[in-house]
Amino acid sequence: MRIESSKSANFVNFSALRNLALRRYISLPMQKMRIKIRIVANDFMADELMRKAFMGVRLRRLREEKKLKQVELAQALGISASYLNQLEQNQRPLTVPVLLKLNAVFDIDVQLFSEEDEARLITELREALSEGGQDESVSIAEIRELAANMPAVGRTLVSLHRRYREATERGDALAAQLGDDWITGGPARMPFEQVRDFFYARHNHVEILDEAAERLYRDAVLGPRSVHNGLIAYLKHRHDVRVDLTGAEASQRRFDPAQRALHISADLKPGQQAFQMATQLAFLELGDVIDRLADNGGLTGEEARRLARIGLANYFAGALILPYGDFLAAAKASAYDIEALGRRYGVGFETISHRLSTLQRPEARGVPFFFVRVDRAGNISKRQSATDFHFSRVGGSCPLWNVYEAFAQPGKVLTQIARMPDGRTYLWIARTVGRGNAAYGVPGKTFAVGLGCDIRHASQLVYSRGIDLTRPDAATPIGAGCKVCDRPACPQRAFPPIGRAIAVDQNRSPLTPYPVA
Structure with missing residues (x-):
């Protein structure tokens, strides 16, 4: 933006001019100075500036707070009543001279018209409205309009959303303390959480799909190293479906029913391609079974049921590539060596780990594992449990957990003995x-x-070799998440525990963040 004076040309940044006027470091004799604003940025910047200059609602709010009529405010600003009316109706933009005059006459905080505050409010409103679970989405244009013209309403919505989140976290913390059985019976907030609880209630084991996968494994004469080619032949022979592995697909799997073609991304490894083929095969052969399983009272919406169908098809795919009886025998023979099992079956570390967490057939149980997948930011994208490990639902998980240390040593298998607060x-x-x-x-x-x-099952695992499982001091103290963790002396605590008073003493600086009273 360029500001020109009738006497000389001065190039000044609009935000800098506003801030200088706010701090009273400069005084501009507006009566003697003719100011003209010229936009010299690109079209996008021009649109942004002009949009932010229309602030009629804020101007009306200021007038109402000062208990002035339009004529009275116009006289105070030295403008006509009709011009002020156009400003308030957003028919004219708020100019720099009027803004500075408002500051001079009323000594107001020019930040009332700040685009920085508006941008922050837009971000907060987008977050709040995206988590509301409303049926109708709110567009970014509507959010911008609300932030620009009714910021007080926007801040109220953000405040209500913040209180909602706090109440939800307190409820989740209480649920975690009451136990997982109570949590499972309660309503889930989001469809993916309903699906997660759907599998959790079954201890991550779906017997009917395991049995169907074993039958197909036998009927198709598949083997640990022949699943990939065997599934291609089976899909063609049984369902007249042609598998295309040559295209650069935007998705991992795309099925075209009209052409009877299954397109699998060429970027995937053979084991991953076999998994995608087996997933589509689940819909072709077991669609009715999957629909019956997904028709569950705990899945309250169509989105949750669709997600459950995909989850069940993925379960079948894992069960077909790693058939229950054969895989369990191989797992026990190798002392649950994940990498050795991966080489045997031609699949990755994650696929083997996930399958190990499903081996809970009543007459042939494996070690009851719990499985989790996290990213660098601490988000848990997958979690399944064949037992009763308490995954955190509130405020992330524990930074002392070795699953986060793995990022510092990529590709290396790390082991840890960990003790929960209970x-x-x-x-x-x-x-x-x-x-x-x-x-x-x-x-x-x-x-x-x-x-x-x-720990009572640890001796069956190759990963326990060289570890003294009987030493209590060998265990790392971890928790389900800072907001529900009861450990009072944890130096890694990031949040105070919900529902506990904090010991605040200005004369002491404790080693532990948020010491509990």
Whole structure:
């Protein structure tokens, strides 16, 4: 933006001029100075500036607070009543001379008209309105209009949303203290949470799909290293579906019913391609079974049921590639060596780990594992449990957990004995998984996978070799998440525990953040 004086040309940034006027470092004799604003930025910047200059609602609010009529305010600003009316109706933009006159006459905070505050409010409103679960989405244009013209209403909405989140976290903390059985019976907030609880209630084991996968494995004469080619032949022979592995697909799997063609991304490894083929096969052969399973009272909406169908098809795919009886025998023979099992079946670390968490057939149980996948930011994108490990639903998970240490040592299997606040102790295995960039400038994806079991099962695992499982002091104290963790002396605490008073003493600086009173 360029500001020109009738006497000389001065190039000044609009925000800088506003801030200088606010701090009274300068005084502009507006009566003697003719100011003209020229936009010299690109069209986008021009549109942004002109949009932000229309602030009629804020001007009306200021007039109402000062209890002035339009004529009275116009006289105070030295403008006509009709011009003021046009400003208030957003028919004319608020100019720099009028803004500075408002500051001079009423000594107001010019930040009332600040675009920086508006941008911050827009961000907060987008977050609040995206989590509201409303049926109708709110466009960014509507959010901008609300932030620009009715900021007080916007801030009220943000405040209400903040209180809602606090109340929800307190409820989740109470639920975590009451136990997982109570949580499972309660309503889930989001469709993906309903699906997660759907599998949790079954201890991550769906017997009917395991049995169907074993039958198909036998009927198609598949083997650990022949699943990929075997599924291609089976889909063609049984369902007249042609598998195309040559295209650069935007998605991992795309089925064209009209052409009877299944397109699988060529970027996937053979084991991943086989998994996608098996997932589509689940819909072709077991669609009715999957629909019946997804027709569950705990899944309250169509979105949740669709997600459950995909989850069940994925379960079948894992069960077909790693058939229950054969896989359980191989797992026990290798002392649950994940990498050795991956080489045997031609699939990755994550696929093996997830399948190990499903082996809970009543007459042939494996070690009851719990499985988790996290990203660098601490988001848990997958979690399944064959037992009763308390995954955090509130405020993230514990930074002392070795699943986060895995990012510092990519590709290396890490082990940890960890003790929860309730005294239960577990053996955890963690390693990074993912793939690099598909091309230059295209981001890859990296996760850390964790697989854990109760310490009483640890001796069956190859990962316990060399570890004294009987030493209490060998365990790392971890928690389900700072907001629900009862450990009062944890130096890694990021939040105070919900519902506990904090010891605040200005004369002491404790080593522990947020010491509990």
